[in-house]
Amino acid sequence: MKREVSDKTILDEFVEDFVKVVERHCNYIVVSGFVAIVHGRSRGTEDVDMIIEKLSLKDFDKLHVNLLKNGFECMQSVDSKVIYDYLINATSVRYVRDGEFLPEMEIKFAKDELDYYQLATKVKLPLSGLDIWFSSIEMNIAFKEEYLKSDKDLEDARHLRIIYKDKFSEEEINKIKKDINRVRMNGKR
Amino acid sequence: MVRDKSHMEQVERWANFIRANPEKWKKQHKEFIDAQIIMSRRFYDRLSKTKDGKKKIILLRNKQIQL
Numbered sequence: 001m002k003r004e005v006s007d008k009t010i011l012d013e014f015v016e017d018f019v020k021v022v023e024r025h026c027n028y029i030v031v032s033g034f035v036a037i038v039h040g041r042s043r044g045t046e047d048v049d050m051i052i053e054k055l056s057l058k059d060f061d062k063l064h065v066n067l068l069k070n071g072f073e074c075m076q077s078v079d080s081k082v083i084y085d086y087l088i089n090a091t092s093v094r095y096v097r098d099g100e101f102l103p104e105m106e107i108k109f110a111k112d113e114l115d116y117y118q119l120a121t122k123v124k125l126p127l128s129g130l131d132i133w134f135s136s137i138e139m140n141i142a143f144k145e146e147y148l149k150s151d152k153d154l155e156d157a158r159h160l161r162i163i164y165k166d167k168f169s170e171e172e173i174n175k176i177k178k179d180i181n182r183v184r185m186n187g188k189r
Numbered sequence: 190m191v192r193d194k195s196h197m198e199q200v201e202r203w204a205n206f207i208r209a210n211p212e213k214w215k216k217q218h219k220e221f222i223d224a225q226i227i228m229s230r231r232f233y234d235r236l237s238k239t240k241d242g243k244k245k246i247i248l249l250r251n252k253q254i255q256l
Contacts, residue, residue: 007215009222040207040218041200044225075250101233101250102226151192155200162204 011037012130014103015048018095019132021070025063027053029122031135032143036156038128039163043152047094047106051135053119054109057084072105073098114176114183127163137168142176147184 008016015030022028033041034048055063061080068078075094077083086093092108110116122133134140141160144153161168207214236242 007219009219010226011222037222040204040214042203042218042221044222100230101246102229151196155197158197158200159204162201163207165208 007129011045011048011103014097015105015132016130017070018048018050018067018072018105021066021072022050022052022063023133025059025066026055027119027122027133029118029133029135031118031140032148033152033156035125035128035134035137035140036159038130039125039160041156041159043155046102047104050105050107051110051115051118052107053116054088054111057081060084060087067095071098072096075104112183114179117176117179136172137164138172139176141168142173142180145173146177146180 011034015034019028019030029051030048031051032049033043033045037043037045057080060083064074064080064083067074072095074083075096076086083093087107087109090108090111092106094104094106096102096104110119118135118139121136121139123136124131125134125137128134137160141157144157233246237246
């Protein structure tokens with residue numbers, strides 16, 4: 001499933017350009033809907049979800065300034081302190097290319113052991129045709145089936161199950177689902 | 190509108206098409222994904238040229254931040 005440069009979508013190019021800046025500053029993973037879309041899922045999206053490791057204000061400021069230099073702007077503020085307050089309070093922030101509405105990159109800090117597990121088990125997915133870090137296929141399926149659960153998410157999970165048939169671990173999915181229940185849902189299923 | 194089982198059937202049909210046709214799906218998919226962004230950008234461009242269009246865009250952007 002090799003993809004040539006000309007095969008890349010506007011979304012692909014946006015994500016690659018954004019990642020080129022972020023990877024110079026911190027660990028990151030791209031998660032959720034874009035993982036399904038980059039594997040051919042035919043649905044729309046306005047935002048791409050990214051989790052980054054928690055940074056100090058000083059280090060985040062360096063990342064933010066570098067993003068601005070590379071043609072991105074944050075919709076919440078130009079002030080890195082204001083943006084940092086969002087992030088440190090577990091609220092996501094959104095970056096777009098200068099003057100554009102979409103696509104947008106929705107960034108949040110890793111907030112619990114599940115997020116750090118996602119970062120620790122990050123993978124490159126050659127089938128995507130992109131040289132970027134993703135959360136694992138098992139992680140994406142587990143979150144969509146156990147936590148997010150909208151029609152769109154269940155369809156994304158089904159799509160990934162078919163694309164990666166015989167190539168993912170059901171045992172790992174079940175382990176992650178248990179962790180989701182313990183960490184995010186306080187054991188309430 | 191409630192999504193009936195035909196939605197999931199279509200998801201499965203398309204995913205199986207991708208697996209079976211690794212060189213055919215990409216062009217269709219790229220056009221579909223790009224079209225949504227291109228159409229949206231064209232709309233905002235048209236909106237910006239209407240009376241109060243730029244104000245509406247600012248309102249829409251602020252609403253987007255709140256989501």
